[in-house]
Structure formats: C-alpha cells, structure tokens
Amino acid sequence: MLTGRPAAGFTLTELLVGIAVAGILLAIALPTLRDWTRASESRAAADALQSALRIARTEAIRRGQGVVLFRTPAAASDCATTAAVDANGANWVLRTVPWWAMTAETIRCGSLPAAATGVTVTGPGLLCFSPAGMLVA
DSSP: OOOSOOOOSOOHHHHHHHHHHHHHHHHHHHHHHHHHHHHHHHHHHHHHHHHHHHHHHHHHHHHTSOEEEEEESSOTTOOOTTOOOOTTOSEEEEEEOOOSSOOOOEEEEEEOOGGGGGOOOOSOSEEEEOTTSOEEO
C-alpha cells in the first residue's frame, strides 16, 4: 500500500552525476596538490639548511674559531670525523677548523627532511665561517 510519503534517498542518475562532478573536481585539483607538495618539500629542505647555516655562524662566533659546515651521506647518528663531503648528501655535519696542533671537533650533526631526497642543492660542498662569523671563500 502506498502511504503518500515520498521515497527517501537518491536515484541512480543523481548518484552518477554526483560521482562525475567529484571526478572532474579531483582531476582539476590533483596537479595543483602535487605542485604544492613539491614546493613544500623544497621549503623544508631550505629551512633545514638555513637553520644549519645559522648554527654554524653562531658556533664560530661563540667559540672564536673557524667552523665548517658540509653535507654528507653519512648517517646523522654517526657524525664521526671520517664523514666525507658530498654536495648531495642527506645529512649535514658542523665541525671546527683545526689550528696548528688541534684536531677537528664535531660540533653537531643533522639531517634534511626525508622528503628532501629529490631536492638538488647547487653550490659548494662545504661552507666555512671565520671566528668573526663571516663566510670565508
């Protein structure tokens, strides 16, 4: 028996139209989301390197001694004095510049964000700061 109450829910046509509209909106938004993600990864890598540069300059001034900052493939947990310079390394090491009878002291190590593996940094493999905190060529 019909009670005169309208049927609840959506028709098949309404559902198909809704799915089609959602698919079109997703197709439009996906490239923008991908670009935003890449830009975010680049910003994270730049922020990590900028932070390392600030730490290096501060340590050079605080210690009154030259400090060198370089990227390395060595693990951030293992920042021994044997870590090699690699401009595309995923980690960074901060060391003092030894004077005549001193040995290099590792000050701090860090790593770039995991998302930054596709980020390429061009330029020198290492940077040296003087005791006055000035960048030395």
